[in-house]
Amino acid sequence: MAESFLLEVAGSLLRKLGSYAYEEASRAYGVYDNLQGIKSTLSIVKGVLLDAEQKKDQNHGLLAWLRQIQSICSDAEDVLEGFEFQSKRQQVVKASGSTKMKVGFLLSSSNPVIFRLRMAHQIKDIRDRLDKVAADGAKFGLERIHVDHKLGVQRREMTYSHVNASNVIGREKDREEIIQLLMQTHHDGGHDRDKGVCVIPIVGIGGLGKTTLAKLVFNDLRIDELFQLKMWVCVSDNFDIRQIIIKIINSASASSSAPTIALTNQESINSLDIEQLLSRLRHKLSGQKFLLVLDDIWNDDRAKWIELTDLIKVGAVESKIIVTTRSNSIASMMGTVPVHVLEGLSLEDCFSLFVKWAFKEGEEEKYPELMEIGKEIVKKCRGVPLAVRTLGNFLFSNYDSDKWKFVRDHQIWNLEQKKDDILPALKLSYDEMPSYLRHCFASFSLYPKDFTFTSEEIVSLWVALGLVQSCDGSQKLEKTAKEYINELHSRSFLEDMEDFGHFYLFKVHDLVHDLALYVAKEEFLVVDSHTQAIPEQVRHISVVENNSLGHVVFPNSRSVRTILFPVEGVGLSSESLLDTWISRYRYLRLLNLSDSTFRALPDSIGKLEHLRLLDLSNNCKIKNLPHTVCKLQNLQVLSLRGCKNLETLPQGFGKLISLRQLYITTKQSFLSESEFANLSNLQILCFEYCCNLKILFTRVQLVSLEALFVHSCWSLQSLPLYILPQLVALSVVDCKMLNVSLLSNDRPILRMNFLHLEDLPELEELPAWIHGAADTLQTLIIRNLELQIPPPFRVLPHLKRFHVANCPTLAILSFDMNDLAALEDLSIDGCPELCRIYQPRSGQFWSVIAHIKSVTIGEPTSEEERKSWLST
Structure with missing residues (x-):
């Protein structure tokens, strides 16, 4: 599925090629014509990518062709970033004023003449390769398809109102809550008509049973007594006002007419113009107290929703609308009462539903061993009834315990799926996702199930991998990435979200995690004890078991961009393997070696010119960092948190001019203010277990710093706020010598929106x-x-x-x-x-x-x- 992300990769590359900065750099280095040639060819190729994506499963040659383009785009990204790195290296050399550094720069591969020749050769090579691949693509007969934000959306089947209530388990409480809302009086009289119709939203992830719940309510006998008219409309495909009006009229006709008459009416209205349709709509609804169910809403255009509700206000005041959607933001936009968030079924209800689908009635009593395995299987479903039904139906009338154990022990996406099963149902939500979110969503596959994410961690990963694009070019990437998180949450992909103002905590539902694994399976890989070798096309690697690295064969491909150790207590101990990774994967963007136990970081780390995130947190054996770390001018995040034996920060770390986040644990008593003064892009600074640190800063102004965290710095005595004019978040925890009341002698005007104070024994008032x-x-x-x-x-x-x-x-x-x-x-x-x-x-x-x-x-x-x- 790596090709699913190619459209966005190509788009990102074209945006770079079209930017003023790259145009100027290309003219300066004499490669303008070749870059324009790449841009022109890539634009043509991008136009047929959607057609190729949709046909690749039927043509293995197309799959290979797409992988070639993926490789070329990847190489082009690396080459183009050379311009940025060269500019930053020159900036550092100029700012240093050091003759020795200037001489070293001229003698290195960054020498302007050498760099110009190398770039010209690399860019010409990429243009030639792209031209050849584009020519090869002509034999596939691909067509240009208009590209919007959706790729190959597979729509669900149209729903209907009928339900066999005896087959529904565990939704009695939800049904009663919705019916109680329908019975409530929401208006006091005709003068409230302008407030619109009462709208009750039901929201939840795909497969949770929103439509089934709406059916239960729709068919309850009490509803027939409450409403004169009931209508069921499945919206799904497209929020087309004309088509929805036709469906409402047809449903109203079916509700009040004999079947033959209803069919005749349905055939006659399709040819009517919009004015005639509205006349029919008013005739059907005028004065009627109706219940309208709008099932499966994907429209987020508020103007369209207001237009529709204005048209159906002709009903009686106590009319009601139930809408079902997977989107929290859509539910909030449409609802006039609090959203009904549908939760998962209990384990007991899930098992009852599973037995109903896996066995013929009464047959389960013959197979006690399978019943025990079944109890473990339903735990995988995490309360989602469609997942329970999928697995139960998959095992129906199959009494082979080995097959049951296979289902128990393997991911759901490894099982054969029919179009109405859980994975296709969830993939609908993925297909509806904007392309810029898809790569971000796939990154969740690098983490284990039930992992608690912090927004800082996932935002840093997305930004480091270049997956975040500022909408207007001026908004900070971190803020845009947080908007991505909010959008994923709105689409019901995230759960247990806790908002602490400056950061979020959240989880990903197990089935959503399965979906992430499914869509990311060629580009992202989790390495565990079962992994033998890593495919050449893998770009992002996550290691989740300590004993998994001894036998794994790592690819020679230079395409690897991420190496990550996300599980607490799982890290790297082999320095030789680390040296191999650094020498082999020269284009790494993210190297997370948290919880590792190696004693020294190789000097070769300075060769990772593209590295944006380096995480060495909780390595208790490392004592010093090589000075070559300071060559990483693209580095945005450096974490030394929990490195309790680290003697000192490397001399020259002020050269890390791209640094946005810095997390420090050190034995130092004082810090070099001149080094920090050069970190003009620093936004987050954290000191943790710096037990000897007495004073942070006295003179330097950290003008870009937005968040400061000072935790367990027991000797710290001074923390002046006046040097932090842009501070918006402050956390001070367990600093026994620090009197936060004296952080400033006056009352400065602060921009702070987040304050956390904890374990400060001298503090008696804020x-x-x-x-x-x-x-x-x-x-x-x-x-x-x-x-x-x-x-x-x-x-x-x-x-x-x-x-x-x-x-x-x-x-x-x-x-x-x-x-x-x-x-x-x-x-x-x-x-x-x-x-x-x-x-x-x-x-x-x-x-x-x-x-x-x-x-x-x-x-x-x-x-x-x-x-x-x-x-x-």
Whole structure:
């Protein structure tokens, strides 16, 4: 499936070739004509890629042709990045003012004359290869297909309203909740007609049973008593107003007419113009109290939705609409009541459903061994009924225990799938995904199931691999990447999302993970104890088991872009293997060696000119870094977090001028301010377990720094805020010598929107400088503090999230309803008195916070426990 990403890769390459910066560089180095030739040919090839993608499964020659283009595009990306690296190397040499460095630069392969000749040769080679492949492609007879954001979308079958309720398991509670909403009065009279029809959205991932739930409600006898008219419309393909109106009229006719009459009406209205159709629609709906189900909505164009609702307002005031969709944002746009988020079935219900599909009635009693295996199989389905049905149907009337064990032990995407099974159902959502999200989504396959992602981690990966494109060219890539996360969440691909303001935590549903594996299976590979060899076309490698590297044959191909160790406790111990990787994979973008145990990073690391992310976190054996690290002018992220034996940062690390994120653990007492002064692009800076560090900075202005994290720096005494004019996030944890109240002697105007204070023994009240962030602070987290004075909510009118934990001396939160106008998320735990007085429904101050969208209050303690806690 690697070719699925080729369209976006080609598009990204064309954007680079068309940019002013590359045009100027190509003229300066005398390669303008060849680059324009590449651009012209690639534009033609890109036009037929969609046709080739759709036909490749029937033609192995096409598959090989696509792989050749993939290889050429990859090589072109590497060559073009040479311009960027040369510019950055010249910038560092010029800024150094060092004669020795200038001489070294002229004697190196970066010498302008040598670089010009090398680039000219490489670019001509790429043009020749691309021209040849483009000519070869002509024999396939490919056609240019208009390319929008969708690739080869496979639509689901049109749905219908009939359901056998006896076959549906575990949706009784959901049905009752929807019916209760339908029975509620949402208007007080005719004067409310302009507010529109009540719309109840049902949202969830593919296969969860949204349509089935809508059917259960639609066919409930109570609905016939509530509504004069019921209509079922499957929208699915395209939100075409004319076609939806025709479907509504047909459904209304079928609901109120004999079948023969309804069919005649259906045949006659297809030829009507839009005015005639609207007249028919008004005739059918006018004055009627109706229920309309719009099943399988993909439209995110609000204007179209408003247009449709305006047309059907002619019904009675108490009319209702149920919509089903996979998108949270669409559900929010359409709904007039809170979204009904459909959850997975319980394990017990899943097993009952599985037995119904895997056995003939009563037959399961003969096969107790298969029943036990079946209990393990349904766990793979994570509550998704279509997955349960798929696997049960796959095993129906097959009593071979080996086949059952195969299903239990293998990924769902390894099994044969029919068009109505779970993987095709989920792939619909993937097919609907904008092309820029597809490569990002596939990267989830590099991580194990049930992995807890942080937004920083996945954003860094996407940016390092060049998968993020700023919409207008000015927005920071990290912000765009977070928008990608929000969009994936909106499309129900992510779950358990926790928003902490500055960062997110989230997971990927197991079945969605299976989909990621399916779409990424040629380009992304997870290495475990079962892996013997890595295919040549693999570009991104993830190692998840410590004992998996001894027998694995790594490819000689230079196409590898990612090596990742995502699992805690799993890392690299072999320095010789690391040296092999560095020498073989010269075009690596991401090298994550976290939790490794090698003692030294090879000097050859400096040859990875394209490297953007280097993660050495939690390597407790490494003591020094080679100075060649400072040659990595493209490096954006460097993590030394948890490297507790690291003596010092390498001299010259200020040459890492592209650095955006820096995570440090070091034994140093002082840092070189002159080195940090050169890191003009630094956005995130983290100090963790820097036990000897006393002072961070005194003079240097970190003008681009947006987030500062200082954790477990027990000797730290000074942290002046005035050197951080752009700071938006601050986290200070377990710094015993640091008095955060003295971080600034005045009250500066801060842009801070995130503040986290924890384990600061001297802090009895929140610092006065917090007033300087009154207009921006949105997230406040305080934990393990001996606060005596309540937080100053009256100066924090924009606060959205407040989390307080283990602050036993805090007895009251001084706010009223007006202070909490913006608060959406309140969490209190480990605070005996606070938990008592704000306890839901029973606490004396519950009424003050009851309106907040999300409130979590810990269990109150007894008076004896409270006194004991306060005395410790």
